[in-house]
Amino acid sequence: MIAMNFSPKNEVWKDVDLSDAKEVLHHAFDLYHPRISIASSFGLEDVSLIDMAASIRPDFRVFALDTGRLNEETYECAEKIMERYGISIEWYFPKTESVQELERTKGMFSFRESVENRRECCGIRKVEPLNRALNNLDAWITGQRREQSLTRSGLNVVEVDKSHGGIAKINPLSDWTLDDVWSYVRRNELPYNRLHDAGYPSIGCAPCTRAIKPGEDQRAGRWWWEHPEHKECGLHINESETGKDVENI
Numbered sequence: 721m722i723a724m725n726f727s728p729k730n731e732v733w734k735d736v737d738l739s740d741a742k743e744v745l746h747h748a749f750d751l752y753h754p755r756i757s758i759a760s761s762f763g764l765e766d767v768s769l770i771d772m773a774a775s776i777r778p779d780f781r782v783f784a785l786d787t788g789r790l791n792e793e794t795y796e797c798a799e800k801i802m803e804r805y806g807i808s809i810e811w812y813f814p815k816t817e818s819v820q821e822l823e824r825t826k827g828m829f830s831f832r833e834s835v836e837n838r839r840e841c842c843g844i845r846k847v848e849p850l851n852r853a854l855n856n857l858d859a860w861i862t863g864q865r866r867e868q869s870l871t872r873s874g875l876n877v878v879e880v881d882k883s884h885g886g887i888a889k890i891n892p893l894s895d896w897t898l899d900d901v902w903s904y905v906r907r908n909e910l911p912y913n914r915l916h917d918a919g920y921p922s923i924g925c926a927p928c929t930r931a932i933k934p935g936e937d938q939r940a941g942r943w944w945w946e947h948p949e950h951k952e953c954g955l956h957i958n959e960s961e962t963g964k965d966v967e968n969i
């Protein structure tokens with residue numbers, strides 16, 4: 721069993737093998753469907769989760785954030801997923817007025833100028849739309865893995881998402897390695913984002929994500945101009961044991 725922070729909500733998980741991603745997904749659907757959805761950025765992990773979900777129940781839900789700055793390859797991957805599984809993606813967009821104001825006053829690349837500006841852009845294009853997406857859910861599923869970076873090393877399979885009203889946050893692949901994910905994708909011949917073949921382990925916005933070099937941290941290509949402790953977009957925020965908010969992706 722994997723260590724997790726128990727709370728009254730977690731008690732319903734005590735008989736589940738948290739090291740078995742499919743069993744975790746199955747139990748999550750039993751508990752929360754239809755008020756549960758997979759958050760997808762169309763990386764390898766998300767495609768794997770979608771494939772597992774499709775084998776459990778055909779009416780599973782997937783949502784995605786169209787920040788307006790995604791790569792062409794990511795849209796192509798989304799289309800392939802829709803075709804293969806016969807599903808629709810619940811896309812969420814940023815508020816038009818907020819993007820207009822940002823681009824009119826600060827230009828198209830303000831996020832390169834400071835962490836504060838980068839967080840402002842992520843706040844408009846990702847965090848606010850995510851809040852809307854989660855507003856009507858009791859649980860969400862993510863493809864986060866501990867191995868991805870230091871900021872995710874404390875990730876649990878099941879968490880209470882205090883920054884989103886205390887809904888459940890399920891991370892079935894928490895203890896998977898990148899090799900585990902690739903083997904699942906290859907074994908099941910899943911469609912995947914072509915960016916992975918170009919050296920992108922992590923999929924994000926085009927201007928803020930690049931390929932990495934061998935040996936680099938898997939999230940080294942995200943906001944590569946920033947120090948590691950800042951490399952989160954604010955989508956995944958939990959409270960640490962000290963009670964302070966920490967960003968864990």
Ligand code: SF4
Nearest residue numbers: 831841842845925928
């Ligand atoms: S990743 Fe970059 S472009 Fe995307 S929302 Fe954040 S700062 Fe803006």
